[in-house]
Amino acid sequence: MNENTKVIKGRTGDWEMVLGLEVHAQVASKSKLFSGAAVGFGAGPNEQVSLVDAAMPGMLPVLNRFCVEQAVKTGLGLRAQINLKSRFDRKNYFYPDLPQGYQISQFDQPIVGEGVVSVERDDGTTFDVRIERLHLEQDAGKSLHDQDPNATYVDLNRAGTALMEIVSKPDMRTSEEAAAYVKKLRTILVYLGTCDGDMEKGNLRADVNVSVCRPGDYEKFRATGDFKHLGTRCEIKNVNSYRYIQQAIEYEARRQIEILEDGGKVDQETRLFDPTKGETRSMRSKEEAHDYRYFPDPDLLPLVLDPAWVKSIEETLPELPDAKKARLQSQYGLSAYDAGVLIIDADRADYFEAAAKGRDAKLVANWVTNELLAKLSAAGTEFTNSPLPHTDIAQLVELIENGTISSKIAKEVFEHMWAGEGRPAEIVEKRGLVQINDTGAIEKAIDDLIAGNPDKAEAVKDKPQALGWFVGQVMKATGGKANPGTVNELLRKKLGVE
Amino acid sequence: MAIDAATVRKVARLARIATPEERLEPLAQELNGIMTWIEQLAEVDTDGCEPLTSVVAAGLPLREDVVTMGGDPARVTSNAPKSINNFFVVPKVVE
Numbered sequence: 001m002n003e004n005t006k007v008i009k010g011r012t013g014d015w016e017m018v019l020g021l022e023v024h025a026q027v028a029s030k031s032k033l034f035s036g037a038a039v040g041f042g043a044g045p046n047e048q049v050s051l052v053d054a055a056m057p058g059m060l061p062v063l064n065r066f067c068v069e070q071a072v073k074t075g076l077g078l079r080a081q082i083n084l085k086s087r088f089d090r091k092n093y094f095y096p097d098l099p100q101g102y103q104i105s106q107f108d109q110p111i112v113g114e115g116v117v118s119v120e121r122d123d124g125t126t127f128d129v130r131i132e133r134l135h136l137e138q139d140a141g142k143s144l145h146d147q148d149p150n151a152t153y154v155d156l157n158r159a160g161t162a163l164m165e166i167v168s169k170p171d172m173r174t175s176e177e178a179a180a181y182v183k184k185l186r187t188i189l190v191y192l193g194t195c196d197g198d199m200e201k202g203n204l205r206a207d208v209n210v211s212v213c214r215p216g217d218y219e220k221f222r223a224t225g226d227f228k229h230l231g232t233r234c235e236i237k238n239v240n241s242y243r244y245i246q247q248a249i250e251y252e253a254r255r256q257i258e259i260l261e262d263g264g265k266v267d268q269e270t271r272l273f274d275p276t277k278g279e280t281r282s283m284r285s286k287e288e289a290h291d292y293r294y295f296p297d298p299d300l301l302p303l304v305l306d307p308a309w310v311k312s313i314e315e316t317l318p319e320l321p322d323a324k325k326a327r328l329q330s331q332y333g334l335s336a337y338d339a340g341v342l343i344i345d346a347d348r349a350d351y352f353e354a355a356a357k358g359r360d361a362k363l364v365a366n367w368v369t370n371e372l373l374a375k376l377s378a379a380g381t382e383f384t385n386s387p388l389p390h391t392d393i394a395q396l397v398e399l400i401e402n403g404t405i406s407s408k409i410a411k412e413v414f415e416h417m418w419a420g421e422g423r424p425a426e427i428v429e430k431r432g433l434v435q436i437n438d439t440g441a442i443e444k445a446i447d448d449l450i451a452g453n454p455d456k457a458e459a460v461k462d463k464p465q466a467l468g469w470f471v472g473q474v475m476k477a478t479g480g481k482a483n484p485g486t487v488n489e490l491l492r493k494k495l496g497v498e
Numbered sequence: 499m500a501i502d503a504a505t506v507r508k509v510a511r512l513a514r515i516a517t518p519e520e521r522l523e524p525l526a527q528e529l530n531g532i533m534t535w536i537e538q539l540a541e542v543d544t545d546g547c548e549p550l551t552s553v554v555a556a557g558l559p560l561r562e563d564v565v566t567m568g569g570d571p572a573r574v575t576s577n578a579p580k581s582i583n584n585f586f587v588v589p590k591v592v593e
Binding site for chain 2: 029030031035036037038044045046047048049050051052054056062063064065066067068092094095096143144145147148149150151152153154155156291293296298300301302303304
């Protein structure tokens with residue numbers, strides 16, 4: 001059994017969960033998938049709607065070349081097969097925010113086929129999630145149910161916006177793995193520039209498929225590819241934060257286990273996660289409409305890609321997170337953990353690389369991933385908007401490297417830097433924080449200390465661990481500016497401690 | 499393929515076409531007639547033929563990613579039975 005599988009204890013024995021995700025990522029584009037209306041957030045109701053999006057009679061969809069390019073780029077970033085021939089189909093259902101009465105999607109011939117994403121767990125280990133497909137489709141409009149007790153308001157601004165639906169295989173076994181997968185997918189999309197990854201605005205959202213099985217069943221499924229070894233799955237729609245993804249999964253797995261242990265059976269259905277109650281509930285309204293009657297959209301010809309175009313898109317791919325992580329480790333000698341923190345977004349890694357030029361890279365990584373990252377997160381900002389330029393971090397590290405200040409003092413300097421008091425060297429100068437390397441001054445502090453505490457100086461000869469107290473006192477006497485290495489060395493000599 | 503009254507009821511519901519109970523059986527017969535007629539196509543040998551989804555031997559035209567439409571909510575909602583503040587207003591949808 002996989003050691004990363006979480007066993008859930010039930011009354012009748014152990015259970016495991018099996019998770020697959022469908023992630024909807026809004027394509028970063030200026031206009032919609034099939035119309036020239038603008039894509040954006042915050043416009044007034046129905047201001048970004050063309051007559052195509054409103055499904056006026058006689059309107060014809062015309063595919064956006066850039067959206068196709070973005071889908072291909074994403075496919076390449078997911079190490080997936082690009083299908084040179086794909087097709088658009090109509091998925092039929094009625095809902096007020098879907099004026100066409102169907103969604104244009106891709107059913108059996110998606111633009112991107114199988115791929116794989118390497119995902120990091122919190123403990124630094126990695127696992128692979130296989131991608132089944134990626135297809136292009138239209139988003140629906142937005143229904144507002146809370147404006148009027150007797151009516152629903154519909155805004156079609158989002159209708160027709162291009163989405164990439166990225167479908168994974170059921171390769172995740174814990175709610176943490178599912179969240180880690182979405183995080184990694186988001187990082188890749190943002191690196192590629194094919195989706196802004198803004199989950200709060202709903203530009204990246206996940207449908208989570210949850211089922212439970214007995215230990216050993218999943219391995220049988222992986223060996224045979226036969227879904228009969230797995231339990232019946234439920235799909236939880238539109239979960240839009242990492243925390244909610246985890247909560248929804250934990251609740252849903254527990255719910256299914258209880259049904260099964262009571263001798264019942266899980267109905268395959270679509271469910272909704274309610275974040276305020278922390279539970280999932282059935283979406284009965286959409287149940288009977290599940291027969292989508294897909295058929296090829298007669299308004300659209302098959303999409304045929306020129307291999308030379310795909311090749312030219314491949315040449316524009318940026319360095320992707322996995323490659324960057326490997327390079328940061330080999331080029332700068334960083335730990336997998338530090339490299340992992342730095343590559344979470346490309347700006348962070350760029351900032352680090354700029355600051356590390358000619359400096360002790362590990363030390364720079366420490367400052368960037370600990371002190372600076374903490375300050376930036378607390379201020380709710382990111383590296384692109386850092387009030388401290390990378391040259392300041394570089395200078396701070398240089399001051400530590402050449403012994404001007406100790407690491408401890410550096411933290412104090414950093415606080416002043418963050419408070420906007422100037423460049424590190426100026427702060428050290430202005431505040432007199434230069435490390436005392438002058439043995440004379442340190443020796444004097446030690447001599448005074450020994451003279452004032454003869455009993456302790458005697459005792460330390462038998463109890464060398466008491467030396468720490470002396471180090472502390474000398475550091476205090478010198479305002480923390482004494483070079484700790486020198487202090488230690490001199491103390492040992494003067495007190496006769498080996 | 500035989501179509502019965504239950505199938506007609508289901509298809510009518512999916513298509514949101516109100517169909518009185520007494521019409522189900524006659525409609526099933528009509529649809530069966532149409533299906534039988536279409537099934538003649540099965541007589542043609544299509545082994546080794548790629549399914550045809552379009553009769554036009556042309557590539558799919560693409561447009562550039564530029565904003566050329568929108569910005570006219572009044573026009574978009576002008577045919578709506580009811581609209582308020584440029585929203586379409588429809589009977590309450592129960593979630």
